Amino acid sequence: MSAESSKTTLPPQHQERQPGRESEMQPPPASFADHYVGSGRLQGQVALVTGGDSGIGRATAIAFAKEGADVAIAYLEECDDARQTRQAIEACGRRALAIAVDLGDEAACRQTVERVVGEFGRLDVLVNNAAEQHPQDSLADISSAQLERTFRTNVFAMFYCTKAALPHLQAGARIINTASVTAYLGSPHLLDYSASKGAIVSFTRSLALQLVDKGIRVNAVAPGPIWTPLIPSTFAAGEVGHFGANTPMERPGQPDEVAPALVFLATDASSYMTGQVLHPNGGRIVNG
Template sequence: MTDTPQPPQSQSHQPGRESEMTPRPASAMENWRGSGKFTGKVALVTGGDSGIGRAVAIGFAKEGADVAILYLDEAEDARDTQRLIEAEGRRCIAIAGDIGDPQFCQDAAKQAVERLGRLDILVNNAAEQHVCEDFSEISVAQVERTFRTNILGMMWMTKAALPHLKEGSAIVNTTSITAYQGNPTLIDYSSTKGAIVAFTRALAKSLQEKGIRVNAVAPGPIWTPLIPASFSEERTAEHGKSAPMGRAGQPDEVAPSYLFLASNLDSSYISGQVLHPNGGTVVNG
């Protein structure tokens, strides 16, 4: 992976579009060589159109799974992801909508099962973030929107998927390094990510008797569309420099954590845990 920093840039649309980024993130898992560990299985990935979600979805396809990707309105990115999955000889459906709407989550889970035949793996990855320099000025609307997408949407999607999951199924949630370190300009976002850690641990205990494992991944500074869609051009150019490795990570460097946690071959004795692909930051807790 390159140590060259990304140039200044920004986007006005949340959660951002990969097709508008320079350079484009490494999210196609080009160097991943699958072993068929998910052959015959179906995975559903929210926020699967770009960034980490795209890399995870393609990784599942390279390992033999059919994939349903959910996205908000980034149709071009979703088509690119679908094309890359189908190039691996797997089926892919792309479903547009807002996971903050419980009815959409119900419809999406039902559609995935009807069109792909089953559901074995759920990756709750979709999120948004909005910078606020002065917390005293944060709006009620922003807080409610961030919580609705990041944690409530995760709950609604999990609730919708659960009737279709069975013993041996897996759920992997995306939290963040901000859940552990905080971020002074992303207080509402950091709070949702902390809630996701608690949600993961509690849900893992709740589903243990059903044989469904629940884990999470807490990425550090990763080069995804959410970055230029959130920050100024100058701050985007600095993204990742504070990590011990001195650079932003790529989605392809994060996706293997999800594949590991979703696999009963690799992580059958792991539940309620969080992995930390963050460029070398030591996280305790």
């Protein structure tokens, strides 16, 4: 192990179930609950954030609320985390909706979008953020069930949610997808996950070209190692203790260090950008 990667960045810890629980993480991820001050850049708009109960999704949902948006979050089964996120949105004076759903099912995605539009009357920003990962040392160890599960959550759900949302998106709407630094650097232990994230980059670029004439912008973020529930629920305790140490900044990022990139892509500040990917990754150069 190199001197860089041996640096301890977090208390070693592990959660036995996926999705992980933010309420069980020490220290808890930073999610804008206190210090972020909005400036009304999303006033009166409606956003749907998948995987919005925790991590990057939670920080993004709260930031959007502080910018004036009503926010719906979709989550799998992390009810306590989702409740806390909903309360944080409401504490910003905005309306919130939390929907427990398996986004790997197309009908469920369609029902989720219809519920958001029925509740809030419109949809302006779709954030496709939900994801899962399952490390394996060898391609031979990746079962067909794991491969399908990874792509169903990470890629199929993105297609399904976007397809369901499009009839409700007007000119000026924004779609933001969460890719990963692994789409550019690869990962020997996250082969199927990295492949799914590479698919998201291509999906983002292609959809942007398809929708540009409709005035709908499509962009993505590709975070590096970020302290979210996915980490302790994926890796062994010892690996968590060194998580993020091999970046130039020698530490993991926090969700509230990624969410500003999504706020930028969700507002008119990024009006001349579509088909692009932003890289909050701790200093890694990926030329992507």
